[in-house]
Amino acid sequence: MDGIYGHRPASNGREGGLDPATSLLESLMEEDDSFSTSENGSVSPTDATSTPASTTAPEPVVPSTPTRSAASTPRPAAASTPATGQRKRQREQEHLTVLREMQTSDVEQMELNRAQRERHLQMALDDAAHARDLEAALRREEIAATSSFNQVFLGTLSQLVQALNRRDAVPPPLD
8 A cells, every 4th residue: 555655644534535536546646747648648657767668568556445544644745846846847848749749740731631622622623624625515516516407408498499499480281
Protein backbone atom coordinates (compact mmCIF):
# COMPACT_ATOMS: atom_id res chain seq x y z
CA MET A 1 0.00 0.00 0.00
CA ASP A 2 2.84 2.39 0.77
CA GLY A 3 4.16 1.86 -2.78
CA ILE A 4 0.85 3.01 -4.24
CA TYR A 5 -0.33 5.64 -1.79
CA GLY A 6 2.88 6.60 -0.02
CA HIS A 7 3.20 6.85 3.72
CA ARG A 8 0.22 8.74 5.11
CA PRO A 9 -0.65 9.62 8.68
CA ALA A 10 -3.78 8.18 10.26
CA SER A 11 -7.12 9.81 9.43
CA ASN A 12 -8.52 12.46 11.70
CA GLY A 13 -12.04 11.21 10.99
CA ARG A 14 -13.44 14.25 9.15
CA GLU A 15 -12.73 12.87 5.66
CA GLY A 16 -14.00 9.36 6.33
CA GLY A 17 -16.89 9.78 3.87
CA LEU A 18 -14.67 10.08 0.74
CA ASP A 19 -15.19 7.47 -1.91
CA PRO A 20 -12.15 5.17 -2.26
CA ALA A 21 -12.20 5.61 -6.04
CA THR A 22 -12.07 9.40 -5.62
CA SER A 23 -9.07 9.22 -3.35
CA LEU A 24 -7.35 6.79 -5.71
CA LEU A 25 -7.97 9.18 -8.62
CA GLU A 26 -6.58 12.09 -6.63
CA SER A 27 -3.54 10.01 -5.74
CA LEU A 28 -2.96 9.04 -9.37
CA MET A 29 -3.36 12.64 -10.51
CA GLU A 30 -0.76 13.76 -7.98
CA GLU A 31 1.61 11.04 -9.15
CA ASP A 32 0.95 12.00 -12.80
CA ASP A 33 3.99 14.28 -12.71
CA SER A 34 6.22 11.29 -13.47
CA PHE A 35 4.25 10.16 -16.54
CA SER A 36 3.58 11.65 -19.95
CA THR A 37 1.20 10.70 -22.71
CA SER A 38 2.57 9.94 -26.16
CA GLU A 39 0.82 10.74 -29.46
CA ASN A 40 -0.78 7.31 -29.74
CA GLY A 41 -2.35 7.61 -26.27
CA SER A 42 -0.02 5.32 -24.35
CA VAL A 43 1.39 6.44 -21.03
CA SER A 44 5.12 6.20 -20.46
CA PRO A 45 7.38 7.30 -17.60
CA THR A 46 9.41 10.48 -18.16
CA ASP A 47 11.89 10.47 -15.31
CA ALA A 48 15.51 9.52 -15.95
CA THR A 49 15.45 6.36 -13.83
CA SER A 50 12.86 4.55 -15.91
CA THR A 51 13.65 2.27 -18.82
CA PRO A 52 12.39 3.00 -22.32
CA ALA A 53 8.97 1.58 -23.13
CA SER A 54 10.34 -0.31 -26.12
CA THR A 55 12.65 -2.53 -24.04
CA THR A 56 10.36 -3.50 -21.17
CA ALA A 57 6.66 -3.01 -20.64
CA PRO A 58 5.74 -1.15 -17.44
CA GLU A 59 4.06 -3.20 -14.79
CA PRO A 60 0.34 -2.52 -14.62
CA VAL A 61 -0.88 -0.92 -11.43
CA VAL A 62 -3.71 -2.91 -9.93
CA PRO A 63 -5.82 -0.69 -7.71
CA SER A 64 -6.91 -2.26 -4.48
CA THR A 65 -9.51 -1.07 -2.05
CA PRO A 66 -7.71 1.34 0.27
CA THR A 67 -8.27 1.43 3.95
CA ARG A 68 -10.31 4.28 5.30
CA SER A 69 -7.30 5.98 6.88
CA ALA A 70 -5.16 5.77 3.73
CA ALA A 71 -7.98 6.88 1.43
CA SER A 72 -9.10 9.84 3.45
CA THR A 73 -5.76 11.31 4.46
CA PRO A 74 -4.42 14.11 2.25
CA ARG A 75 -0.83 14.03 1.05
CA PRO A 76 1.66 16.16 2.91
CA ALA A 77 2.26 19.65 1.53
CA ALA A 78 5.98 18.89 1.12
CA ALA A 79 5.25 17.02 -2.17
CA SER A 80 5.37 20.31 -4.08
CA THR A 81 9.11 20.61 -4.73
CA PRO A 82 11.02 22.57 -7.36
CA ALA A 83 11.42 19.33 -9.34
CA THR A 84 7.64 19.09 -9.58
CA GLY A 85 7.50 22.61 -11.02
CA GLN A 86 10.17 21.68 -13.55
CA ARG A 87 8.19 18.58 -14.52
CA LYS A 88 5.05 20.68 -14.94
CA ARG A 89 6.93 23.13 -17.17
CA GLN A 90 8.35 20.20 -19.12
CA ARG A 91 4.85 18.74 -19.54
CA GLU A 92 3.55 22.14 -20.65
CA GLN A 93 6.36 22.33 -23.21
CA GLU A 94 5.52 18.81 -24.41
CA HIS A 95 1.85 19.79 -24.69
CA LEU A 96 2.77 22.92 -26.65
CA THR A 97 4.96 20.84 -28.96
CA VAL A 98 2.17 18.35 -29.54
CA LEU A 99 -0.31 21.18 -30.16
CA ARG A 100 2.07 22.79 -32.68
CA GLU A 101 2.49 19.45 -34.44
CA MET A 102 -1.29 19.02 -34.52
CA GLN A 103 -1.71 22.53 -35.92
CA THR A 104 0.92 21.88 -38.59
CA SER A 105 -0.78 18.61 -39.47
CA ASP A 106 -4.15 20.37 -39.69
CA VAL A 107 -2.74 23.05 -42.00
CA GLU A 108 -1.17 20.39 -44.22
CA GLN A 109 -4.46 18.47 -44.32
CA MET A 110 -6.39 21.63 -45.21
CA GLU A 111 -3.94 22.33 -48.06
CA LEU A 112 -4.38 18.77 -49.34
CA ASN A 113 -8.16 19.14 -49.14
CA ARG A 114 -8.03 22.47 -50.97
CA ALA A 115 -5.85 21.00 -53.72
CA GLN A 116 -8.22 18.04 -54.06
CA ARG A 117 -11.26 20.35 -54.28
CA GLU A 118 -9.49 22.36 -57.00
CA ARG A 119 -8.74 19.18 -58.94
CA HIS A 120 -12.36 18.08 -58.66
CA LEU A 121 -13.58 21.50 -59.77
CA GLN A 122 -11.23 21.47 -62.75
CA MET A 123 -12.40 17.96 -63.67
CA ALA A 124 -16.04 19.10 -63.45
CA LEU A 125 -15.27 22.10 -65.67
CA ASP A 126 -13.49 19.86 -68.19
CA ASP A 127 -16.42 17.44 -68.19
CA ALA A 128 -18.88 20.30 -68.73
CA ALA A 129 -16.80 21.66 -71.64
CA HIS A 130 -16.62 18.20 -73.18
CA ALA A 131 -20.39 17.78 -72.79
CA ARG A 132 -20.99 21.16 -74.47
CA ASP A 133 -18.71 20.21 -77.38
CA LEU A 134 -20.47 16.87 -77.78
CA GLU A 135 -23.90 18.55 -77.67
CA ALA A 136 -22.80 21.09 -80.29
CA ALA A 137 -21.52 18.31 -82.57
CA LEU A 138 -24.82 16.43 -82.20
CA ARG A 139 -26.78 19.60 -83.01
CA ARG A 140 -24.66 20.19 -86.14
CA GLU A 141 -25.34 16.63 -87.30
CA GLU A 142 -29.06 17.06 -86.61
CA ILE A 143 -29.16 20.33 -88.52
CA ALA A 144 -27.28 18.77 -91.46
CA ALA A 145 -29.68 15.79 -91.54
CA THR A 146 -32.72 18.10 -91.41
CA SER A 147 -31.28 20.27 -94.15
CA SER A 148 -30.61 17.24 -96.35
CA PHE A 149 -34.16 15.95 -95.78
CA ASN A 150 -35.60 19.35 -96.63
CA GLN A 151 -33.58 19.50 -99.89
CA VAL A 152 -34.75 16.04 -100.95
CA PHE A 153 -38.36 16.86 -100.01
CA LEU A 154 -38.26 20.12 -101.97
CA GLY A 155 -36.80 18.30 -104.99
CA THR A 156 -39.59 15.70 -104.89
CA LEU A 157 -42.25 18.37 -104.43
CA SER A 158 -40.94 20.36 -107.41
CA GLN A 159 -41.04 17.24 -109.60
CA LEU A 160 -44.64 16.65 -108.53
CA VAL A 161 -45.60 20.22 -109.36
CA GLN A 162 -43.92 19.96 -112.78
CA ALA A 163 -45.78 16.70 -113.52
CA LEU A 164 -49.09 18.27 -112.61
CA ASN A 165 -48.35 21.32 -114.78
CA ARG A 166 -47.63 19.15 -117.83
CA ARG A 167 -50.83 17.24 -117.45
CA ASP A 168 -52.81 20.45 -117.29
CA ALA A 169 -51.02 21.79 -120.41
CA VAL A 170 -52.26 18.93 -122.65
CA PRO A 171 -55.94 19.32 -123.39
CA PRO A 172 -58.05 16.30 -122.71
CA PRO A 173 -59.33 14.39 -125.79
CA LEU A 174 -62.86 15.26 -127.02
CA ASP A 175 -65.05 12.34 -127.51
